[in-house]
Amino acid sequence: MKKIKILFACTILAVLLSNCTNKSDEYIDPRGTDYAGSESCIQCHQTQYESASHTSHFKATSPGSKENVLGHFTHGHNTFIYDKNTKVVMEERNDSLYQVLYKYGKEVKAYPFDVIFGTKHAQTSGYWKDNYVYELPISYYKSINNWATSPTYSATTANFDTKILKECFACHSSNISSRYVTTKSTETNTFMGMEVEDFMSKNTLIYGIDCERCHGPAKEHVQTHLKFPDLKKAQNIVAFGNLNRQQRIAACALCHSGNSMGKLKSRFQYKPGEPLSDYFAENPNSRDTLNFDVHGNQLGLLSQSKCFKKSPTMDCITCHNPHQDTPQNHMTYSKICMSCHQDPKHNTTTLTTIAKSKLANNCVECHMPKQDSRAIRFQQSNAAEVTHYSLRTHKIGIYPTAKN
Numbered sequence: 373m374k375k376i377k378i379l380f381a382c383t384i385l386a387v388l389l390s391n392c393t394n395k396s397d398e399y400i401d402p403r404g405t406d407y408a409g410s411e412s413c414i415q416c417h418q419t420q421y422e423s424a425s426h427t428s429h430f431k432a433t434s435p436g437s438k439e440n441v442l443g444h445f446t447h448g449h450n451t452f453i454y455d456k457n458t459k460v461v462m463e464e465r466n467d468s469l470y471q472v473l474y475k476y477g478k479e480v481k482a483y484p485f486d487v488i489f490g491t492k493h494a495q496t497s498g499y500w501k502d503n504y505v506y507e508l509p510i511s512y513y514k515s516i517n518n519w520a521t522s523p524t525y526s527a528t529t530a531n532f533d534t535k536i537l538k539e540c541f542a543c544h545s546s547n548i549s550s551r552y553v554t555t556k557s558t559e560t561n562t563f564m565g566m567e568v569e570d571f572m573s574k575n576t577l578i579y580g581i582d583c584e585r586c587h588g589p590a591k592e593h594v595q596t597h598l599k600f601p602d603l604k605k606a607q608n609i610v611a612f613g614n615l616n617r618q619q620r621i622a623a624c625a626l627c628h629s630g631n632s633m634g635k636l637k638s639r640f641q642y643k644p645g646e647p648l649s650d651y652f653a654e655n656p657n658s659r660d661t662l663n664f665d666v667h668g669n670q671l672g673l674l675s676q677s678k679c680f681k682k683s684p685t686m687d688c689i690t691c692h693n694p695h696q697d698t699p700q701n702h703m704t705y706s707k708i709c710m711s712c713h714q715d716p717k718h719n720t721t722t723l724t725t726i727a728k729s730k731l732a733n734n735c736v737e738c739h740m741p742k743q744d745s746r747a748i749r750f751q752q753s754n755a756a757e758v759t760h761y762s763l764r765t766h767k768i769g770i771y772p773t774a775k776n
Contacts, residue, residue: 404557424583444518450463468484483532484499487505494513504536507525520750542640543626545578547577548576548640549640550569550571552576557641588609590609626648628688629670634652637650664767666742666745666763670688678769706732718731736764739769740768742765
């Protein structure tokens, strides 16, 4: 009887241990053998993972499924007119979505929504062809709740032949490359840190900005903590609490400091904590030194702010929680502002023209107003006026007028 009890206890223990197996050992990540895959994080960090999965970073790229694609596909709201003989129609066919080119009333070709870029303000799409991704000429913009030309695209010519480069994926995905990396990511065989081939393998695409893009390769971290579950201090992983201010800023600046600098290495090779000077070189011919665009160079704008200059601790995560989606309520940001500006001094004009409740609960509307991007403009048809893409500036300051 005693032997039966012991055998039963061993069986139960084996079942329990099998539920704590390291699933990352079964997973092959295209970035290298030191990566575990973000789903391995769920075992211990389910709350953070589920919250992060709803953020704009996590959805920076996604598959072109009906659940992910924004925009209208119903008659009367799904057509872009180039001229009287040419149009592109957004159509649903057999559970798949397409941009269909018509000339003289006849279908020329249907191009699928394969890869989606963006979800918060706008959404641009691409389709796969011969190991390259080509941009679709029509994008969806939330500000107008309508389809319009993709950034820099013509409103008079339907162009389906522009490739989306790896550099675009470098800030909108966690990986894409020409082939799987079969060694540790630090041992990749590249030429001076850059992939020589420009073609891309579908199987290497990791959609969105995942956990390991910000925390570094996690295979050893997962193995250690599953083997020693009582460890309280995180091992073999980058914790942002252990980085200094400049390192924390650099992790965000990798993709939020514009494109004017010369590239030395692929952004995909970056590991949090490394200096950006290993990846970029200053470009003395750059004109983007004072008037940074609101799209893409948030750090450049923030760096011009008195708040940033005077604070020894302020960084991106002072206002942005990377594990949570951006709050829609401006009061959330106002509370952060008021933690320093507890007794703000508004002039007489401001006090007499703006409601007191708004002054207390909506700092960003006046001090970080929306501004037009010089880089992104679009048209809703060949006859429509050019519309500017507006985003909230990260240059905190005093503005005479603000665009609501």
